[in-house]
Amino acid sequence: MRPLWKGAISFGLVNVPVKLYPATESQDLKFNYLHSRCQTPIQYRKYCPHCRAEVPPEEIVRGYEYEKGRYVIIREEDLAGIPADTTHSINIMDFVDLPEIDPVYFARSYYLVPGEMGQKPYTLLRQAMAETGKVAIARVTLRTRESLAAVRVYGPALVINTMFYPAEVRAISALPELDFQVDLHANEVKMAVTLIKSLATSFQPEKYTDTYRQDLMKVIEAKIAGDEVAVPARPEAGKVVDLMEALKASIELAKKEKEGVTAGTAADKPRRRRKTS
Template sequence: MHTLWKGSISFGLVNVPVKMHAATESQEFKFNYLHKDCQQRIRSIKKCPHCDQEVDMADLVKGYEYEKDRYVVLSDEDLASVEQPMSRSIDILDFIDLEEIDPIYYEKSYYLSPEETALKAYRLLSQAMEESGKVALARVTMRSKQHLACLRVFEQGLVMETMHYPKEIRHMDVVWDRVVPTETELTMARQLIDNLARPFEPEKYHDELHEQMAQLIESRVAGENFKVVAPSKGGQVVDLMEALRASIAQTEQEKGKLETKNAVKDKVKVKEKVKVQDKTKDKEVEAIATEEANGEKPKSTLTPRKRTTRRAKGA
């Protein structure tokens, strides 16, 4: 993986040199604008509407619009005076429970891999965090911006999530809290949720739009036609109770099919396990018979008991 940043994780007096890599990547298709007549790519031109002329990058300055059509211009020196220097340290501030952080705070994920000289320290930190069930809140500066971050264990390594600050989180204007569902409606809604509850299996979810776009592009490159089948629309909810009942009936049927499917899988797994155990047992019997035929005692499968300190001293 490409290294984006090099630095270290520091907490207390411990310093762990690490490298940072992007943990996710965009799968979006990127399109270019072409001239319809000649199919040539259109270039972006920066043009001043007041002077009616094209402007080079060297002639651009940064301005902040503090009122409508009124700007304050800031030079590169002005911006450099408040920008923080590029930090090479991920400073851990606190260790907290992961459940205390709402996902709305997360921004982007980065993998942190250890430098060759820090393999043991890296492993020590990740294993200690995993066993304690804690994640680390940290502060790091990247691209002249100071980020709040969360360090957590993922796939036996460390991943860093940059986070939004509380001031960056917008709050909803709640107007529906005055609506009170009946106990019957709540009971049926809970039952529907229970019927739809599944273990998290990330591999079963995929981007259907991305797949259709790929098929569309491939068909156009090959000069073929491609037609997307429109998904069936769900019925409009007229009566909430009727919709809940119909949904529960449907999910009960699907849940029964899933349970039957899982039961079949479990039976297959049990049969395979029994076969393996039988093969192992046959091999053990065969080995014992061979050793006895050769006049040798079979090796014990018992684990030796640990000697106590007192017996060890007297030995």
């Protein structure tokens, strides 16, 4: 895997040479659109409806729509005049506590590994951040775009998360559906809390799988093999008549599931043989 970016983490007068790799990848299955008659892949053309002609790349420019149907043209020389940090540096501005950052601000995750001659300062920064429990807030320019970012400890490595600026996070006040008031009975809250506690566990990401992708792959593999695809009927969701009854039933179901897991774990353990005289 080739690094996407090479640069340095800069904090105070210390520079840490690093390389950046993508930390995640989408496993969505991609489909091509085909013409149903001949199964030929559909082509997408850049077409101008005014000139009624396909437009070559050299005739395409950037346009910003400042009013409906009215554009201002932005050329390369206009962008070149904007000062931007292209020094391949992750400039740390502050250190904060991770719980202070709401996850809504996080965008993409990347691994940071030490660059050439960077092992010692990299280890120093990682260990100091681990001992203080702090997360670094920084600025970084990736693919010509400056981003706010958070650098944090992740196992033996450092991870950088690009972040949205506050102006990019839409205000909750813009959602009219949240303008309501509801009176809750104390018993309802108590039952809901009990249900949450009965379902509470430690986060184990390996236990969660993309079941939709797995089922879709079965359909694809069956079609490749020429087999008929059997689609199981979906179970109908039960109608909730009373909130309290639904909470009680959910708690009982959670208890039974936990008891089943506990029993299964105990059954898996080998039994000790009794000593015979």
